[in-house]
Amino acid sequence: MATNFPASLDTLTNPTSSDSLSSPSHSAQHANVNDAVEALQAKVGADSSAVTSSLDYKVAQLEAISHGKILQVVSTTKTNTFTTTSTSYVDVTGVSQAITPTSATSKVLIIITGVTGQTSNADLNRFNIVRDSTNIGQSTGGATDNETSFIYPLVANVGVPFAISFLDSPATTSATTYKLQMAVSGGTGTIGRHGENSNSGAITTITVMEVSA
């Protein structure tokens, strides 16, 4: 019986203690097992195998992929509210996260999600992602203002979900802190509540991931 492996699994016959050497054939038993072992070795592959169908070759190819792997994930969730009337950027208390990249070539993906509101239907809330003290992810298309993102609810005292993300290249292995800053064009801007109404609350989360380059 020639082996069917790896197309399918073999069914090998086990001889009993009362069987003669000729039935089942002793030599045929050895031949079948030898064939099966050889098929297994071919499937696994020798060290540094160049046979593309071997598992050794395929594992080596996967291990060679170094870019795009998530190396670490850290996150902070703010459970209370933040409110401001400042037209200059201020830190949103509690929405910051430190990370120490393991490599200077790593990318850092920042994701911030939450709910924001405005007491004025004619004003907007502006947001910046800041790395330590440097604004990152800045737009260039605004005639008067450029920032990472803004929300213009158009209706006062409604909760508007927001999600801001940016892939940064900090080029450092030192501890680095990412944080959210906020300013308003007027009115009162809120995080975690919908403007004037405080009946409903929402969380704000900052998640920072180190991604291999």
Place this chain on the structure above:
Amino acid sequence: MTDYAAILTANYQGSSWTLNGDTYDGLTWLSDSPKPTQAELDAAWPAVQQAQADAVTAKETARQSAIDKLAALGLTVDEISAAFGLENN
């Protein structure tokens, strides 16, 4: 619970501040004007609450008045709802 954000928004327009959370301890005053004390804000809360309630009442009164005026023009309840989204109470 005293809503300090609502009080500050209503009574201190033009001032710049941040409030982390819902308590007075979270208030950071950014304007040059004096930071209001917790006692001052607490004292203002009933009036702000009343103003909020009055605003809700005024809005509902205006909405019902609009419905009544449209009905007086001959529009049915279904027509008012379809055209303006106003549901009669």
